[in-house]
Amino acid sequence: MKLLLTGFEPFGELDRNPTEELVIKIKEEGFEGVDIRSLVLPVVYESCFDALKKNMDEWKPDAVLSLGVAVGRSAISVERIAINIQDVAADRSDNNGHAPVDRKIDPEGPDAIFTTLPYRTIVSRLVEGGIPSEVSNTAGTYICNTTMYQALAHAKNVSTCRFTGFIHVPASPAMTVAKPHLASMDVETQLKAVKTIIQVLKEELS
Amino acid sequence: MKLLLTGFEPFGELDRNPTEELVIKIKEEGFEGVDIRSLVLPVVYESCFDALKKNMDEWKPDAVLSLGVAVGRSAISVERIAINIQDVAADRSDNNGHAPVDRKIDPEGPDAIFTTLPYRTIVSRLVEGGIPSEVSNTAGTYICNTTMYQALAHAKNVSTCRFTGFIHVPASPAMTVAKPHLASMDVETQLKAVKTIIQVLKEELS
Amino acid sequence: MKLLLTGFEPFGELDRNPTEELVIKIKEEGFEGVDIRSLVLPVVYESCFDALKKNMDEWKPDAVLSLGVAVGRSAISVERIAINIQDVAADRSDNNGHAPVDRKIDPEGPDAIFTTLPYRTIVSRLVEGGIPSEVSNTAGTYICNTTMYQALAHAKNVSTCRFTGFIHVPASPAMTVAKPHLASMDVETQLKAVKTIIQVLKEELS
Amino acid sequence: MKLLLTGFEPFGELDRNPTEELVIKIKEEGFEGVDIRSLVLPVVYESCFDALKKNMDEWKPDAVLSLGVAVGRSAISVERIAINIQDVAADRSDNNGHAPVDRKIDPEGPDAIFTTLPYRTIVSRLVEGGIPSEVSNTAGTYICNTTMYQALAHAKNVSTCRFTGFIHVPASPAMTVAKPHLASMDVETQLKAVKTIIQVLKEELS
DSSP: OEEEEEEEOOOTTOSOOHHHHHHHHHHHHOBTTBEEEEEEEOSOTTTTTHHHHHHHHHHOOSEEEEEEEOTTOOSEEEEOEEESOBOOOTTOOOTTSOOOSSBOSOTTSOSEEEOOSOHHHHHHHHHHTTOOEEEESOOOSSHHHHHHHHHHHHHTTOTTOOEEEEEEEOOOHHHHTTOTTSOBOOHHHHHHHHHHHHHHHHHHHO | OEEEEEEEOOOTTOSOOHHHHHHHHHHHHOBTTBEEEEEEEOSOTTTTTHHHHHHHHHHOOSEEEEEEEOTTOOSEEEEOEEESOBOOOTTOOOTTSOOOSSBOSOTTSOSEEEOOSOHHHHHHHHHHTTOOEEEESOOOSSHHHHHHHHHHHHHTTOTTOOEEEEEEEOOOHHHHTTOTTSOBOOHHHHHHHHHHHHHHHHHHHO | OEEEEEEEOOOTTOSOOHHHHHHHHHHHHOBTTBEEEEEEEOSOTTTTTHHHHHHHHHHOOSEEEEEEEOTTOOSEEEEOEEESOBOOOTTOOOTTSOOOSSBOSOTTSOSEEEOOSOHHHHHHHHHHTTOOEEEESOOOSSHHHHHHHHHHHHHTTOTTOOEEEEEEEOOOHHHHTTOTTSOBOOHHHHHHHHHHHHHHHHHHHO | OEEEEEEEOOOTTOSOOHHHHHHHHHHHHOBTTBEEEEEEEOSOTTTTTHHHHHHHHHHOOSEEEEEEEOTTOOSEEEEOEEESOBOOOTTOOOTTSOOOSSBOSOTTSOSEEEOOSOHHHHHHHHHHTTOOEEEESOOOSSHHHHHHHHHHHHHTTOTTOOEEEEEEEOOOHHHHTTOTTSOBOOHHHHHHHHHHHHHHHHHHHO
16 A cells, blocks of 8 residues: 655644654654655645645555644544635634635535545544544644645545545644643554554555 | 552443552552552542551551542643532432532531642643643542542641642543543553652652 | 524423524514524434425525524534535434434535525624624534535525525523533524524625 | 622723623612622732722621632532632733732631532522523632632621622623633623522521
8 A cells, every 4th residue: 555644844833743743753663564655744725735736646645644633622533524615713824824714725626525534444443442533524624624625636636546534633742731721642642543544544455 | 758649449430440550550660769559449438538548547658649530631630629528410429329419528627628749849840741730729529539638637647748639630541432522641641640740759858 | 585494393302492492483573674484393314304495495585594503512603514424423313213324415415515604794793793603614414414405405406595504503501501511502692693694694685 | 688799890801891790780770678789899819809808897798799700611600619829820910910829818817718608509599590500619719719718718707797609600792702612601691690699698598
């Protein structure tokens, strides 16, 4: 299996983004029987999909798995659907200072696109492994959703690409030390979760 | 330092109580320069303090550190105060089926007693170590609060006992797999937190 | 303006559904310049849309406004999108005992359909009027979402129907008296909110 | 019954404090069989109790009922206990710019003092009346708790004063319009709640 794995650079008040750490660690460690290419994407509406698109076109992965952090969530969220909207809260522009409101990602595109990940199997396997997990019905309207939407739309043109989707991980403890009322999940556990997901994809493809 | 460390047996819908696991692990691993005695207390209003009292009286510890789990919290909570009340929600009796409402723990006792733990130092050290932590102003009105109140009241009679107090840990991931909206904290991180607290107590006593 | 206004019967542990009360009150009071027809729909996947469809076809409304209650939310939610999925939590079947998992509402339909309500204007007007409100990006996967999806899909065949969409209201205080940690909103305030929304639709159509 | 009723001036980011509105309205409307004196207290650690103390000493009320707002709570909270601590989060000083950390209100005072309100009866009556309500075990460590602690301590010296205590009300909708994830409660419902509480006190005293 050829797996294109993406994380994001830090954004907002974050110094670090655990998804960057996750994709680097998994690339370094490797995964038996899986050829992994990893990317760290910019948190910018306009360019978040550029490198991902290029790698989908040129490398022809079997699966595209994107990771983002969802501050406030307490479980691994497997996103069910990406919607054709870019919309930020008033005070939270992207890393280039852009803050669209109710703007379509693709004016010609469908209103939303379902993930092609085997999301129910993934959640079951994570839960069996003792990792809190659920199917999520909204990936938000920020860069995560835009990346997911664009990857799913483009995957229809990449014949190899059987699985495409997005996983939201909780904040890491390092992100919440000053905000004790927010849930977090250890990066070690997040890493274990991502490896479980890769294992599920590998099994489904074999 | 002689440290009396307590956890609790499971209660309610729980199969396991992570605090039981924590006190067993710490006892097994040991801690340099600290003589540890560990107890697993029953989740019963009437008897939760029995073994703890006996060990305080006979062993004369320098510190009593009690651990309990607070489902729904996301950070290590260092409890500031125990109050002289036993009160359960209608549907949540103790492990003996008792469910007191607005009953005093000690009809002659003070309304509440402050912890003697160096709580601000503990929280600072945990946060420095990357572990979400905060001072909590309520230990509830269930067995945890009763144990804390009784230990603090009794510590006034145990001349060696300089530090007495209670720590609430979040649910473990094993406890929230079926409840993905609840926060959790890895038992490994909880263990690291308890060790940090023991280290603070050791430094303060030396 | 001809307005088709819908609420739901009670479901789950509810004795009453505030949306039933809302549509009855608004129908009784009337609204100047608006011809209102009101329906109380069953909380049943299979039949929730039947009466609504019939009234859309025969009465040819200018607008279809559906109301549902979202326990746990604290603001009036104007739903942005309905998704082509029926999925319940394990323990929450519909009023006929059905509990589909990851089932498409319409196997031939699009993955999701955007509301045609002027959602941003509605939220602005509610907020100006002092009523907490927001655009929501998920209407869930229960009966509310199914009704919204089916109404939006069918509205494409009803030439008069310019505005179609769904509003989630918070629980009423009567629903949360025994659950004090859940947010609620007075039915009087909910009523004021619905009237504000009808006023916006009337202005937009004139 | 002579009732001394207090609210607070606005603080932090608030333009208005609903408790100010509540005490003014109740004073204006009056309450049969109850002689009401109302005060709006400053949100200042040092002086919050000054006017209240003066009125307790000179007017000799039968009951002192203080109201404060607790942003984020969803039910009327009848506070069970006030603790002998002043402590603010780093970024939230009082209206004079003071931000004490772990400071005792009264270095000679008890660690905490129970309310003398008939709190269980109050909660039952509110719930019967359809108003979400609960007993709270922490009044925080800000001005509300300081006022409650000082009033309870001083009430021991005022022989007439049979009932003394503190009620936290949720934010008003006006306070949460820009924060749709926070719970609120209509001021009309808050007013109904305070009247119910006054009725309970009147009945208990007669």
